[in-house]
Amino acid sequence: MTTEAQQFASDNYAGICPEAWAAMEAANQGHAPAYGDDHWTHTAADAFRTLFETDCEVFFAFNGTAANSLALAALCQSYHSVICSAAAHVETDECGAPEFFSNGSKLLVAQSQDGKLTPEAVRAVATSRSDIHFPKPRVVTITQPTETGQVYTIDEVKALSAVCRELGLKLHMDGARFAHACASLNCDPAEITWRAGVDVLCFGGTKNGMAVGEAVLFFDRALAQDFDYRCKQAGQLASKMRFLAAPWVGMLENGAWLRNAAHANGCARQLAEQIAELPGIELMFPVEANGVFVRASDAVLAELRMRGWRFYTFIGGGARFMFAWDADPARVDQLAADIRAASTATALAA
Template identity: 80%
Template sequence: MIQEPQQFASDNYAGICPAAWAAMDEANRGYVPAYGEDPWTQRASDSFRSLFETDCEVFFAFNGTAANSLALAALCQSYHSVICSSSAHVETDECGAPEFFSNGSKLLVAQTEGGKLTPEAVRALATGRSDIHFPKPRAVTITQPTETGQVYSLEEIRALSATCRELGLRLHMDGARFANACAALGCSPADMTWRSGVDVLCFGGTKNGMAAGEAILFFDHVLAIDFDYRCKQAGQLASKMRFLAAPWVGMLESGVWLSNAAHGNECARQLATAIADLPGIEPMFPVEANAVFLRAPEAVLEGLRARGWRFYTFIGGGARFMFAWDADLSRVDALARDLRAAVTEANRGETLAA
């Protein structure tokens, strides 16, 4: 089996972390009832309730696209709309899944700086139209941290939720990298969510170190009514649910969910620090979680590629580096060195050309 050298193109390229793996191994013993009637599912759900310090409703889905779409569909009818940022994953990378699961709810896209929604942007979209010829705004979704690696502060979340409450909107948090946000702010999951007015959270397990799986947490019980039917109908109920639940037990009970995320964040900071003095290279967004987006001359990016590095440039042409739970710090250093070399080389080329 050919393996890729470790890259930082995506935190989806990493495998399963030891804590998740060990829990799956332990879960793989004996017979247990299917479809979530097993002790692992109960235990994982209780772990979430314990971690979030509240009696929330917990559901499991196979991936983030489904989790987000199901959660939004539970907040909306087809003729409602969802306010999101122009860089929101639901808008840019889910192939119309929110529209599909909701049978047509439109996404209203705010063009905001760096992917962060603001109360002003929400208000503008929510109040721009109030006639029946346009889908009625019903929910707001924010990604925490954003797709650009920024973290909403608690104050920002509270300001957004206050605006939502005022305007009759529900607040959904896409937490594909929720753990990274918690590690970044050092706050409790409860503070970041229901205590700040979040109604529903999709807590990502895959990027956090699992094989697959996201948890959907409803902090308002009414919103969760019949949500189990919704998951089942949408092909998101695992028969051998224990294997979706056990990794959560392994990660939540051990605290690995947080240490994994903290490590990814550290790698990002380390890269940012190592290249802070490089001329012509600058972060496109504040480095607050496990991502670094670099704006760099094309010649520099070419130099990086020539040195074997792979990365995406789909956001504003910048090079994205995304650090997984097991990113190798020495490889982060290697990346910084290669970047420095590429800059030098590019500058030399420019000098020669001049």
């Protein structure tokens, strides 16, 4: 099968990075115990503990839908609720998975500026009702970076966790692109998670260069009670667990997780810088991670499609470009050039 020219429609379109692949190859030697009782799984869990500088509980799930939904279900009962932003992936793109895994926990949408929650918005929702006809808020979930590529600063997370503590809420972080946030903030993973008050992190592996897999980290070990049973019952326990764990070893031990993310972030900035000042082109959100959201006229977007680019669009004329661990800078330049050309042609025609 032939390889097509890179598109930047999604960072899920990329394959497996060399470090993850090599670790899978190494893991594929001989036999090993099943269901996580193997050397690779123990090593991967320890690698997370080292990276996060804390003795957290670590679990592996097949994908982000499951990791986030299981984590949220562990933090609340069916009659509780989860506060999130209107743009949260758990709210918009999981086909009701959080409600399914929790057997009915309702997601409550808090007001947000471009998808980033604030302490005020959390407080407003959490204190809006206190009667039993309304599901009791128990968890706040934030996506780091957000679905539109913005990164919560350490202080922002601390402010959110403070209001959570005050109101008896747990703080969950959907880190489908957590590595990109670390690369963007240039901070230790611990700083932006448990030291800032995060209770549970779902650390995404797929968008970071793995074939499949997400890690769930409980910084408060008490919250992880029987979570292994929960994973098993929900179809998230791999029998040949080593193949879910080994890629993490490969990526964590030599820093590939961070290099991959930094490269992707860099490509996003590369595009943004080249198109920011173009006529008729507007960056919809600050470019802080590996995505660029471009507002442009229908004519510009049509021209881009004619030139062979594929991308998701949003209401109001936005186009999303996402950069993977293996994004080709030359292709980024091509994209920038085509946007420039489309923009100029359209401006002239007007």
